[in-house]
Amino acid sequence: MQEIGILGAGLIGASWASFFAAQGLNVRIYDVNETVKQKALDVARANLQGLVDLKLLTPEEMQHAVSNMRLVDSLQELLAEIDFVQESVIEDYAIKADVYREFEQHAPDTAILASSSSGLLMTRIQSVLKHPARALIAHPFNPPHLIPLVELVPGEQTAASTVETVKNYFLKLGKHPVILNKEVPGHIANRLAAAVWRESLALLDEGVASVEDIDAALCQGPGLRWAMMGQHLIYELGGGAGGYQKFIDTIGASFEEYWNDMQTWTSIPESAKQKAVAGTQAYLKQKSRSEWAAWRDEKLARIQQVLREE
Structure with missing residues (x-):
């Protein structure tokens, strides 16, 4: 073609x-x-x-x-x-x-x-x-x-x-x-992103942390692993010798407490929207949007170069 x-x-x-x-x-x-x-x-x-x-x-x-x-x-x-x-x-x-x-x-x-x-x-x-x-x-x-x-x-x-x-x-x-073996609105990646975004907004709205620190908690922790593997493989390794089964049986129960405490919004509250916009504008002052985009692209290229190495 x-x-x-x-x-x-x-x-x-x-x-x-x-x-x-x-x-x-x-x-x-x-x-x-x-x-x-x-x-x-x-x-x-x-x-x-x-x-x-x-x-x-x-x-x-x-x-x-x-x-x-x-x-x-x-x-x-x-x-x-x-x-x-x-x-x-x-x-x-x-x-x-x-x-x-x-x-x-x-x-x-x-x-x-x-x-x-x-x-x-x-x-x-x-x-x-x-x-x-x-x-x-x-x-x-x-x-x-x-x-x-x-x-x-x-x-x-x-x-x-x-x-x-x-x-x-x-x-x-x-x-x-x-x-995808089955159609769902948002496919795979955007549904995963939507779940993380909602909780990021909720943490901000509830005053748990700033925009900058919430983003840092993602990119300096889970994000580094996500560049190499998805959540299933991460927790397979997280279970040690017992693998995914051990992880679910031992640590998985604690996630139920997290899920019970998380927001289940189906629309973004006005308070969360205002805090997200205001917090991000302060964050963006470090660089212009075009500079942030160029910085992002350079990092993306370098990450992919590393991932292609054997």
Whole structure:
């Protein structure tokens, strides 16, 4: 699959464009908003320059990647003789329905349609298609051009062969795909993040600690382990010779007290929102947002370089 279509050229779409172009693929970019579409090339070029600065691309590879990207003026032009479409339009079922109907009218029968949706259900999205077997969720973690995770979520009508093809394709491109056996809103990673975020807000709202210290407790402790392994393997090792079973039998009971004491909000209280925004603004004064983003990207690149070492 050499011809890639980026449908929706905002932050995520532009990052996807950077990723695919850096792999040597031909990338077409389209957005119904002309301003967003024009800006996407600048964002994608900046992303690629960032990869050069991080020594993940050579200047020559960057120039080749830039030459592989082009803007197109219509959805029909985007879809003509396309192999793979990465859709990143607004998280709205009605808007996606309109886009998907047009995809089916203009794309080749062999083209695969992957959605970047962070939480919508593919079964509902693909219901407007006459040939839904080639559509699935391929949700990245931001920024897609740097973070390897991509969550593959088939709908009820997605063909198993489509999932297998996309999984192998992303593996070839250096991504780390995970496959959901069952659709759930938010997939895997965002549900885990939502659980941690809610408790982070609750700790702040209840005056337990500051924004900065709550974040530090995550990144200076669990976050270091999370870069290498997930919670199941962490607790398998935490159980020593007895493994996961021993951990659950001995330490697991204490977690019941934590869970009983935790908030179970289904909406964010106004007090928590105000404290989170105010606390984070004070925290951000150490650097500008662009400086924080550059700092994040440099650390992400270095962590991944270490993790790739045997």
